Amino acid sequence: MQASETQYKMTGILAQLITITSHGNQYLSVGSLTNFFPENSSFQHCNSVQFSEMRKGNFFSFKKKEYILVDNPIEWFKLLKNDNCKKLRLYYQTQEENDHKIAGFVGGGGSWSIECIYKDYSDFWISKWDFDKELESWKVTYEKVIAKHSIINKQYNLKQTKSKLKNVLEQITEFAYKETTENWGGIFEKAKKTIESENPEIDFYHNDLIVKDNYNLENRQLLMSASKAFVFGGMGSWNDMYFENQEIENKYNSLSSELYQFMMVSILCAINGDKIENAHP
Numbered sequence: 001m002q003a004s005e006t007q008y009k010m011t012g013i014l015a016q017l018i019t020i021t022s023h024g025n026q027y028l029s030v031g032s033l034t035n036f037f038p039e040n041s042s043f044q045h046c047n048s049v050q051f052s053e054m055r056k057g058n059f060f061s062f063k064k065k066e067y068i069l070v071d072n073p074i075e076w077f078k079l080l081k082n083d084n085c086k087k088l089r090l091y092y093q094t095q096e097e098n099d100h101k102i103a104g105f106v107g108g109g110g111s112w113s114i115e116c117i118y119k120d121y122s123d124f125w126i127s128k129w130d131f132d133k134e135l136e137s138w139k140v141t142y143e144k145v146i147a148k149h150s151i152i153n154k155q156y157n158l159k160q161t162k163s164k165l166k167n168v169l170e171q172i173t174e175f176a177y178k179e180t181t182e183n184w185g186g187i188f189e190k191a192k193k194t195i196e197s198e199n200p201e202i203d204f205y206h207n208d209l210i211v212k213d214n215y216n217l218e219n220r221q222l223l224m225s226a227s228k229a230f231v232f233g234g235m236g237s238w239n240d241m242y243f244e245n246q247e248i249e250n251k252y253n254s255l256s257s258e259l260y261q262f263m264m265v266s267i268l269c270a271i272n273g274d275k276i277e278n279a280h281p
Contacts, residue, residue: 010230013127014267015206016042016049016140017090017112018223020073021271022210024088024114027077029214037073041206047137051076051125053144066143076142080116089115089153089272091124092264110264113145121148156269162222165262166195169229172255179248184231184238191229200224214274223270226263232256 019042027033037043050071054064070076080088093111116123124146130139169192177185194200200221201207209227212220231238239256243249 010206010227011233012042012045012138013129014112014230015209016046017114017127018042018267018271019206019209020142021088021090021114022214022274024073024077024080025274026211026214027074028081028085028087031081033074033077040208042209045137046140047132047135049073049140049142051079051142051144053147066141084118086117086119089117090268091115091152091154092268094261094264114142115152115154117151117153120151122151122153123147124149153272154268155272156265158218158222158269158273161262161266161269162195162218165222165225165266166192168255168258168262169195169225172259175251175255179243179252180241187231188229191225194225194228195221197221197224204228210271215270216273216275219270219273222266226266226270229259229263232260 019040023033023036023040037049038046043049048071050068051073052066052068055067070079091113093113111126114125116125123144125142126145128141128143130141131137132139169188173185173188173192176188190203198217200217201209201212201224204224204227206227210220210223215223234240241252243252
């Protein structure tokens with residue numbers, strides 16, 4: 001099975017979550033953004049990006065309906081800043097043991113949300129993607145699903161996370177070269193080399209994913225390494241394989257699951273470890 005250009009892209013859902021979190025923190029810090037929406041690559045297949053919450057229709061109604069707050073990310077950032085939001089963080093929750101097998105599909109691969117951190121609490125927002133067949137593009141709605149929750153602000157140790165990702169990449173690179181193709185091995189090898197690269201964004205599709213100046217090189221190396229290793233999707237992807245030899249099949253499943261797990265942790269670690277000093281509560 002051959003690896004194709006699509007294996008160099010993480011899912012559009014995750015890419016957009018990362019982009020909104022990173023650029024949102026920039027806006028909260030300085031109060032402005034240029035060339036972000038809709039220019040950023042994470043919005044290229046979207047005809048709308050809205051932000052909503054569920055509210056009661058009127059005083060006498062127990063039913064809630066969706067209420068659109070703003071119709072683009074910049075206006076959402078303004079809303080957050082006016083409400084004294086301190087910073088944005090990514091939050092990830094695994095859904096099942098084999099998240100990696102359905103990671104390339106809408107709604108699969110675990111649950112991601114954006115944590116909006118205020119002085120004493122956090123709100124959590126998730127994205128919903130609906131395909132508009134007429135326009136042949138996506139309608140994205142970010143919905144506030146949890147309000148005034150205790151602050152989580154999940155953090156990981158950068159050096160430990162980097163070491164674990166590097167280790168599993170070394171193992172899966174060796175496995176790929178031995179049991180699959182040069183192409184697959186090359187993809188994992190490139191992701192492994194990115195951990196030490198002085199220019200980690202090179203050759204990555206979403207090279208405008210984050211506000212680079214707000215992250216240390218090690219954070220960017222970790223993020224890009226995990227992103228370049230995102231080989232999980234539908235037909236033709238890394239997780240669309242089967243080996244008749246049970247021992248090889250077991251190793252393939254084990255390494256794939258481990259890689260996916262450390263990719264998710266690496267993305268969280270890299271993004272939630274920004275260096276915007278005045279974004280801290």
